[in-house]
Amino acid sequence: MTDSPADRRRFKRIAFDAKTDLYQGNNTWKVQLLDLSLKGMLIERPEPWTGDPKEHFLVDIHLSDDVYVKMDVKLTHDDNHHLGFVCLHIGLGSISHLKRLVELNLGDPAELDRELAALIDV
Numbered sequence: 001m002t003d004s005p006a007d008r009r010r011f012k013r014i015a016f017d018a019k020t021d022l023y024q025g026n027n028t029w030k031v032q033l034l035d036l037s038l039k040g041m042l043i044e045r046p047e048p049w050t051g052d053p054k055e056h057f058l059v060d061i062h063l064s065d066d067v068y069v070k071m072d073v074k075l076t077h078d079d080n081h082h083l084g085f086v087c088l089h090i091g092l093g094s095i096s097h098l099k100r101l102v103e104l105n106l107g108d109p110a111e112l113d114r115e116l117a118a119l120i121d122v
Contacts, residue, residue: 013037014105019062024051031083033061038095038102040086041071045078053078056088063101069094 013035020033020043029051032044041059051057053075061069071094073085090098 012102012106013042014102016101016105021060021062022046022051023058023060024055027051034082036061036098036101038087038098040073040076040084042082042084045081045083049083051075051083057085059085063097067097069098069101 014037015035016033018033020031022029022031022043027050029046029049031046034042034044036042041061057073057075059069059071059073061071063069070091071087072089074088075083076086077084
């Protein structure tokens, strides 16, 4: 039997909408955030889309006027008008904000502990 991608996923996705900017070189896209996890995010593909999948991106997710999550990300899939990214690097302040957001949305401290353990094992 073959597992679906959702079954293999170790990180819970949280449906979340926040002002999100995606950068690559001199290109900037204002994008619609669909969901995020401790390990990545899913957005609607902006039009026109000229991103280079071989190069890394920077994402800036504004949680409020003075709270944001910045990540270096890599495009992992482009399908159905959606772009999926995996986090390559995230700073301490950003991971703290993201951890708190996940914690509030999961509602289960044990689940958060499992996700953090999986993140460390990656």
